[in-house]
Structure formats: C-alpha cells, structure tokens
C-alpha cells in the first residue's frame with residue numbers, strides 16, 4: 035500500500051505508508067542491502083513474515099493492546115511555556131515518549147519486533163544498544179514474551195550508561211561489552227551482526243533504529259510512526275491547526291522518523307532533525323552525519339556516513355551515547371536529498387544547556403539525546419518568533435543520564451549542591467542565563483561551575 | 484578466459500585444487516604485508532586474496548579484525564592495495580582483491596576497476612556486495628575485463644545460488660559455514676553440501692571454499708570436493724604471532740601439500 039495520508043480514525047497505523055521504500059528497500063539511491071549473502075535468507079524471511087504480519091488483524095490487535103496496556107500509549111502532549119520563554123516566545127509542545135514504559139520511544143519498535151520473532155518461531159533475540167534504552171526495551175520485551183536475550187553494548191557505553199546495564203541484567207538479559215573499534219554503538223552493531231550470522235537458526239536480530247539492511251528501516255519506521263500519528267491528532271485537537279515545525283533528535287533516526295512520518299504529506303510543516311555536533315562540526319569531533327558526512331555504505335545500507343578518504347568509518351563523538359553513531363537511517367538521507375526534512379547540528383554544550391533548562395523550568399529531566407531536539411527548538415523558535423508552534427519529540431527520560439549530567443555540571447562532588455546553572459532568578463532565566471561561559475560548567479570547567 | 488578461472492583450471496589439470504591465500508594489506512605494515520604475500524606465492528599459493536583494510540569488517544572474526552584494525556589506523560588505502568597487486572602479479576600468482584564495498588565506492592567504482600586492471604589484478608571478491616546491489620560494479624568490471632567473485636552460503640536458496648553464480652566470473656566463493664572468518668577444528672559437512680548445490684546451479688563455474696581452513700589436513704579434506712581452498716585467518720595468525728614471511732612459507736608448504744594429497748587419495 036502506498037498511501038501518503040496518515041491513518042484515518044479507526045484505521046490501524048501500520049497499514050499506512052509513504053510511497054517509499056521500493057520493494058527492495060530503496061529510498062531513492064539510499065537503503066538496500068549490503069550484507070554477506072549468508073544473511074539474505076534471514077532478511078528475506080523477516081521481510082516476508084513482516085509483510086504478512088502487518089496486515090494481520092490478530093497481530094494489529096495484539097500490538098495495539100500491548101501499546102495501550104503495557105507501554106501506556108497514547109503518550110501525552112505537554113505544553114512547556116516556561117521553557118518556551120527561551121525559544122524566542124514560540125510555543126512549544128512536547129510529545130512525551132519519555133513517559134512510555136522503559137523510558138523512551140524504543141519500546142514501540144521492540145514490541146513489534148518481539149511479536150515478529152515469536153511469529154517466525156525463533157526463541158532468542160539479540161540487540162545492539164548505545165544509550166542502553168533499546169537494550170532495556172529489548173530485554174523487557176524478551177522477559178515479557180519468554181525469549182532469551184543478548185545485548186551488545188560498546189564498552190565505553192557500558193561505562194557511561196551503567197544504570198541501563200544493571201537494568202538489562204535485572205531483566206534477565208546477557209550484556210556483552212564490545213571491545214573492538216571505537217567501543218561504541220557502531221561496534222556493537224558489528225558484533226550483533228556477527229552473532230546473527232552465526233546463530234540465525236534460533237536467533238532474531240531486533241534492530242534498534244531505522245538503519246541497517248532492508249527490511250529494518252521500513253519496519254522500524256512502521257512500528258515508530260505511532261508517535262507522529264498520535265501527535266498530529268493531539269495537536270490538531272488542542273490547537274485546531276498543525277504545528278509549524280516538528281523537531282526530533284537523530285541518532286540512527288527512529289524517533290525522528292516516528293514523529294515525522296505522519297507529517298510528511300503536510301507540506302507546510304517543517305521537519306527538523308537535530309544531529310549531535312559534539313564539540314562542534316568544525317572540530318571533527320561530532321556525530322552530525324548528514325551535516326558533516328557523505329553518502330556511502332555502512333551497516334548494510336547506503337546512506338550518509340562519517341568517513342575518511344579511504345572509506346573508513348570515522349569515529350563519532352557526542353556526550354549522548356544514543357546519538358554517538360557515525361551513520362544514519364537511509365530514509366533521513368532521502369528526506370534530506372529531496373528537501374523534505376532539514377538536519378541541523380547541536381553541540382554538546384547547547385544540548386546540555388537545554389537539558390538544564392527543561393529540568394529547572396518544567397520539572398522534566400529529559401534524555402540527553404532528546405535535549406538535542408530541545409536545543410533545536412530554542413534555536414528555531416528564535417528564528418520563527420512568537421507566533422510559531424513547535425512540536426518536539428521528547429524521545430526519552432534522563433534517569434540514565436544523571437551521572438553524565440552531574441559530571442558535566444560539576445554537581446556530584448559537592449557537599450552543598452549549588453542551586454546551579456544560574457536559574458535562581460527569573461531575570462536570569464529569561465535572559466538565558468545558562469550560557470556556557472557563565473554558569474554551566476563543561477567537563478573542562480572543573481570546579482568553577 | 485578469466486585469469487582466476489584459467490589458474491584454477493591449471494591446478495585442476497594437475498589433479499589438485501587451487502590454493503588461495505588471504506592476507507590483508509598493511510599488517511604489520513604495508514612493506515611487510517607485501518613481503519608476506521610474496522612469500523606465500525613463492526611457497527606455492529596459486530592465488531593471493533589481497534585484503535583491503537576496513538574499519539567495520541562485519542564478516543570477519545577477531546583474528547582478521549585485529550590485523551586489519553592496525554592497517555586502518557595506519558591509514559592504509561587503495562594505493563597501497565594496488566602496490567600489493569602489482570607485487571603479487573609480478574611474483575607469478577593471480578592477484579584478486581577482497582574488499583568490503585565502502586572503500587571501493589569511496590575510491591570510485593569505475594576508477595577502481597581501471598586501476599586494478601592496470602595493476603595486473605584479476606578482479607575482486609566483495610563480501611558485503613550481493614549481485615542485486617552490484618549494477619555499477621558489474622558494468623565497470625565488464626568494461627575492465629575483471630573477474631568478480633560473489634559469495635554463496637549454506638542458507639542460500641536454489642534461486643539465489645543460480646542468480647549469484649550467474650553474476651560471478653572467475654569463481655564463486657562458498658562460505659563453508661554460517662559464521663565469520665576464523666580457524667575451526669572442523670570444516671564440516673555443510674561445505675560439501677553447499678559445493679554440491681552450487682555446482683548443480685552452475686556446472687561450469689569453479690567453486691572455492693573459505694571460512695575455517697587452517698592446516699594441510701583440512702585443506703586436503705576440502706580439496707576433495709572443491710576447486711579451490713581459501714585460507715585466511717591461519718595466515719593472519721602467522722603474522723600476528725610474529726612468525727613473519729617464514730611462518731607464511733611454512734604454512735603455505737603445509738597447505739600446498741594438503742591440496743595435492745587429496746588428488747592422490749581421491
């Protein structure tokens with residue numbers, strides 16, 4: 035089915051699709067399958083089973099039930115007026131994926147793929163994870179459905195997301211720290227593919243984002259599009275209009291595709307993806323794949339990626355483990371090339387400023403990933419001015435990031451916790467007092483924060 | 484006739500399988516990797532599979548990864564690979580490049596084909612490029628007169644065995660087991676079954692078996708049913724463990740004896 039319209043009331047979300055990818059998984063020149071032949075049979079099996087499943091009323095009903103009763107969908111939309119004061123006066127609505135069970139949008143996709151795993155009769159799932167949210171979601175679904183679960187996680191990420199490692203182990207999953215390459219998400223994906231090709235008879239690979247070989251980009255998008263389907267209806271109902279722009283952070287791109295898809299046909303709605311710019315795109319230490327990369331092949335698909343002149347993947351850098359990835363899903367490359375979506379860089383410092391602001395102004399601790407989208411709203415809101423209505427995907431909550439944030443703001447090692455980055459008076463807050471040079475200590479600013 | 488096909492046919496005429504040695508360019512450094520390749524040729528390898536270093540070698544196990552990581556970090560690139568191709572061809576073996584797809588695409592597919600042919604290379608093995616995605620490479624390799632080797636696996640359907648072998652020239656690479664590169668205690672029945680199925684799909688194409696062969700005994704076992712025996716991790720281990728060209732020579736002698744032994748007992 036190649037309708038471009040969002041699902042109508044009563045129509046189930048998975049049935050609606052934009053006019054891409056084609057039957058072999060290509061989004062224009064992007065996507066496809068660049069994998070060893072040994073995996074083709076498994077990818078064909080998945081594609082076939084998924085295409086049958088997505089139109090099967092019994093599956094759609096069970097999926098809808100799990101989303102409602104287990105995940106807690108629909109997630110609410112929350113207006114954040116005090117935060118919006120820092121966004122040039124634009125109004126800001128948050129789509130609250132942070133309130134889902136397990137704490138992020140990742141559960142939306144995992145429940146779908148876990149049901150698919152059961153359907154094809156496999157008993158073991160594997161997953162890669164960066165921030166740990168996809169790993170936690172997969173471990174959760176595996177516990178729920180009685181599947182055994184192994185999660186690959188870069189050793190570097192097991193350190194910065196230790197809370198999620200503990201959560202996965204509590205849920206009964208085996209967590210394998212990956213020590214090859216850059217020891218982050220990219221290497222965890224390599225290890226997961228190696229496991230899959232070796233154990234494919236018993237094992238399904240539950241991929242965490244809209245990247246990888248066909249059918250993952252299309253399938254994960256279909257499972258995530260519920261975010262935008264809900265949000266579009268929620269915004270229309272409360273505002274009587276569509277937002278001017280929809281913003282989301284982009285690692286592999288699943289939460290962004292999830293909220294974008296319903297709005298793709300709405301040409302007046304700007305779709306803005308925020309990429310992690312780390313220390314700044316110009317420093318080379320970043321993860322802004324579309325902004326700073328070029329087309330090539332990584333992890334089974336053609337898409338933008340960070341690469342050197344020899345075609346070697348360049349290690350990415352971001353304070354956010356979930357965005358610290360040198361690739362991006364092929365549909366984003368396509369939306370970029372056809373001009374339907376725009377991609378902007380957000381530095382670590384800008385993201386952490388937005389992170390602190392949302393905590394202090396609204397009582398919501400966002401995931402650092404999602405804070406990149408918030409920083410994008412601060413920038414875009416100032417460009418668009420007071421009449422603008424911005425919809426931001428708050429893809430996850432920040433519990434997992436408490437340690438990273440404490441270190442960034444220099445909070446951990448004090449007896450008396452400083453009221454912090456300059457938000458002690460309204461005056462300062464409205465002037466955007468969490469400016470990096472003034473009050474927010476970066477990792478290099480030591481004790482001065 | 485293709486360079487690879489004629490070399491494999493020549494081995495067959497001697498009543499044996501061809502010996503194909505994989506070594507990556509740039510481990511421990513470019514010069515010494517080329518020395519190791521030349522040593523393999525001198526000791527009896529028919530074909531050298533010249534590995535292009537890649538940062539994300541999804542089909543390789545830890546042994547090859549470790550060596551290739553060193554080469555990637557040292558910035559080894561296609562120009563070094565082409566130098567290795569020239570050296571191997573000059574030493575008298577057939578040089579075939581083994582590359583994950585992104586380094587080729589980055590270099591430029593057309594330019595890669597032209598430069599590889601000019602360096603005396605026979606063609607390329609592309610472990611993460613399936614014929615379905617290979618339109619540009621098929622056209623470029625046709626124009627340059629290069630061989631192209633795709634992979635088949637135990638999980639390949641009959642239809643895919645037919646379409647993949649139809650796109651190959653030189654030989655088809657039969658991945659003996661479901662898994663990544665690395666030495667194994669046994670190569671297993673899966674390889675023989677796969678070779679049989681592949682032959683049925685393409686009676687005129689040579690079938691070479693890789694993944695897991697590490698010594699003369701295993702080489703003999705595989706040579707009994709395949710046209711060529713591909714050895715990778717065992718070679719790389721010689722270098723990782725510091726035995727250098729001498730280790731490569733000794734291993735090659737053992738393997739070369741293995742591919743001949745089969746002919747006698749078969």
Ligand SMILES: Cc1ncc(COP(=O)(O)O)c(C=O)c1O
Nearest residue numbers: 167285286287288289356403430
């Ligand atoms: C909360 C949150 N948001 C975003 C991401 C990035 O993934 P994606 O770009 O696929 O949404 C992650 C990944 O771990 C995450 O945990």
